[in-house]
Amino acid sequence: MSVTPRIAVIIGSTRDSRFAAAPAEWIAERAKARGDWEVEVVDLKTFDLPLFNEVASNAWVPSENAAARAWQETIAKFDGFIFVTPEYNRSITGALKNALDQAYVEWNRKAFGIVSYGSVGGTRAAEHLRTIGIELQMASTRSAVHIGGGDFFSVHPLGGDPKPISSIEGTIGGSADAMLGELDWWTRATMAARG
Numbered sequence: 422m423s424v425t426p427r428i429a430v431i432i433g434s435t436r437d438s439r440f441a442a443a444p445a446e447w448i449a450e451r452a453k454a455r456g457d458w459e460v461e462v463v464d465l466k467t468f469d470l471p472l473f474n475e476v477a478s479n480a481w482v483p484s485e486n487a488a489a490r491a492w493q494e495t496i497a498k499f500d501g502f503i504f505v506t507p508e509y510n511r512s513i514t515g516a517l518k519n520a521l522d523q524a525y526v527e528w529n530r531k532a533f534g535i536v537s538y539g540s541v542g543g544t545r546a547a548e549h550l551r552t553i554g555i556e557l558q559m560a561s562t563r564s565a566v567h568i569g570g571g572d573f574f575s576v577h578p579l580g581g582d583p584k585p586i587s588s589i590e591g592t593i594g595g596s597a598d599a600m601l602g603e604l605d606w607w608t609r610a611t612m613a614a615r616g
Contacts, residue, residue, distance in 0.1 A: 501608035532607035542569025
């Protein structure tokens with residue numbers, strides 16, 4: 422366990438045409454600006470994770486797949502997480518769900534916040550992610566960042582001429598600050614409890 426919290430911003434989409442990198446970089450910069458965390462962007466696209474095909478969760482049996490073990494080692498070094506996810510059919514992406522399933526003990530007793538986006542702000546994906554987090558024995562922040570409606574279409578390429586995420590900080594900045602503050606508290610609390 423590190424003294425300074427290590428926070429991973431996980432890009433939860435792997436599509437070639439994904440938008441997730443933009444809000445991930447934006448929230449990572451806000452998190453780094455706090456000055457009291459080590460922040461790293463973790464891109465699922467750079468991990469060659471197969472579909473989960475182990476005998477059981479690594480809570481019960483060590484994973485056999487080398488890519489799964491490499492993913493577990495990556496996750497294990499972090500104290501907290503910010504998941505950045507679009508909403509696909511009222512849930513998170515298949516890639517993010519698979520990544521969550523590929524580890525178990527590495528998620529346990531750690532905190533997470535959410536940045537979600539879509540026409541309704543990715544709220545249904547965020548709620549689904551929270552229930553998955555409960556099963557993984559994680560602590561979710563109450564606050565989250567939801568990029569939706571007109572804001573979403575003003576920053577997403579589907580809107581025609583996308584603006585940078587910073588252009589909607591007046592709408593989402595307060596939520597980001599609240600989520601980051603709660604994530605700090607829960608991360609430090611879980612670090613102390615694990616220690």
